[in-house]
Amino acid sequence: MSYTQLTSEERYVIYHLKIFKLSMREIGRRLGRHHTTISRELKRNGPVVASWVYCHRNAQEMAMQRRKMPRHYRKLSDANLVRYVEKGLRAEWSPDVIVARLKMKYPNERNKRVSIETIYRWVYRNASMGGHLYNCLSRCHKKRRKHHRYGTGRGLIPNRIGIKDRPALVSTRQRFGDWEGDTVEGAKGGGQVTTHVERKSRYLIAAKLANKTASATTNAVILAFKKIPTALRKTLTLDNGKEFAHFQDIERHTGLAIYFADPYSAWQRGTNENTNGLLRRYFPKGLDFKNVTEKSLAEVVKKLNHRPRKCLGYRTPHEVFMEARRGAVAM
Numbered sequence: 001m002s003y004t005q006l007t008s009e010e011r012y013v014i015y016h017l018k019i020f021k022l023s024m025r026e027i028g029r030r031l032g033r034h035h036t037t038i039s040r041e042l043k044r045n046g047p048v049v050a051s052w053v054y055c056h057r058n059a060q061e062m063a064m065q066r067r068k069m070p071r072h073y074r075k076l077s078d079a080n081l082v083r084y085v086e087k088g089l090r091a092e093w094s095p096d097v098i099v100a101r102l103k104m105k106y107p108n109e110r111n112k113r114v115s116i117e118t119i120y121r122w123v124y125r126n127a128s129m130g131g132h133l134y135n136c137l138s139r140c141h142k143k144r145r146k147h148h149r150y151g152t153g154r155g156l157i158p159n160r161i162g163i164k165d166r167p168a169l170v171s172t173r174q175r176f177g178d179w180e181g182d183t184v185e186g187a188k189g190g191g192q193v194t195t196h197v198e199r200k201s202r203y204l205i206a207a208k209l210a211n212k213t214a215s216a217t218t219n220a221v222i223l224a225f226k227k228i229p230t231a232l233r234k235t236l237t238l239d240n241g242k243e244f245a246h247f248q249d250i251e252r253h254t255g256l257a258i259y260f261a262d263p264y265s266a267w268q269r270g271t272n273e274n275t276n277g278l279l280r281r282y283f284p285k286g287l288d289f290k291n292v293t294e295k296s297l298a299e300v301v302k303k304l305n306h307r308p309r310k311c312l313g314y315r316t317p318h319e320v321f322m323e324a325r326r327g328a329v330a331m
Contacts, residue, residue: 005067006041011045018054046059078111094138099116100310139280157242158245160240166237167235170237173199176198176201178199178236180197181195181239182195182276186292187288192212195272196224204301214242214243214244217244218247221250222250233255234256234257238258240260240261244258306318
């Protein structure tokens with residue numbers, strides 16, 4: 001039977017029956033309600049002091065005010081739940097990981113459920129009040145950003161092969177060895193990093209660039225992929241930056257078939273864009289990459305590769321990719 005809220009008439013009956021000191025089970029029986037409904041009503045809308053009389057008018061007014069309140073505000077009243085969420089955020093867990101871990105830790109407690117949207121609302125509400133929880137998010141935005149349509153037109157790399165000609169199998173993520181790549185820039189003249197992410201496992205490889213020339217980028221990409229077994233080098237989907245103008249040299253030395261996303265269509269390389277956003281948590285915009293050592297970059301890459309992902313069933317990219325690597329080496 002579906003649940004319905006108590007009416008003002010039912011609260012009036014509870015008021016009179018409480019005067020006669022009837023038990024909650026008896027009140028529930030007379031109202032045709034479960035006794036836990038009566039117990040919940042008295043806890044939520046009853047008097048602050050147990051010895052005081054339950055007032056049906058005050059209870060109805062409190063219930064109506066609570067009903068108008070957004071659900072994420074109601075959840076804020078659970079101090080233990082709020083502490084758990086904030087602790088997760090400070091541990092650099094994403095909201096979806098926090099939600100999943102709550103279900104694992106409290107499998108039978110429905111009151112310990114919170115949605116991803118609720119966590120984001122708490123964070124942005126905290127930011128509007130001068131708090132700093134937003135710094136725990138991967139993008140570190142104080143407010144939600146509006147999405148604008150991209151413009152059109154950009155000089156295309158000669159002899160490039162567009163994403164429309166890429167094998168349809170790549171989009172399904174059914175195999176290992178399909179990669180997405182781009183460069184992450186620091187401050188103006190402050191160096192760059194090239195990043196490449198395997199689509200199925202979300203495994204990241206990255207390398208510092210001496211400069212953003214096509215030659216420097218080509219050498220860095222070739223060197224980065226030398227550590228990857230040949231069987232796991234099938235395709236690479238790139239942005240249209242001029243630093244990838246020598247893509248044919250990359251194909252020749254790595255065996256990768258390179259395709260280019262459409263101009264201003266970052267979502268066609270969504271896996272790489274998302275990973276670059278995670279990387280920005282450690283290397284924010286405006287940072288001078290010239291001051292970043294290869295060792296510190298490697299430590300951040302390792303941290304991201306050992307970060308559980310919802311899309312991987314909360315396994316890590318490292319765990320998933322290493323299984324594929326062992327299989328590729330055994331072939």
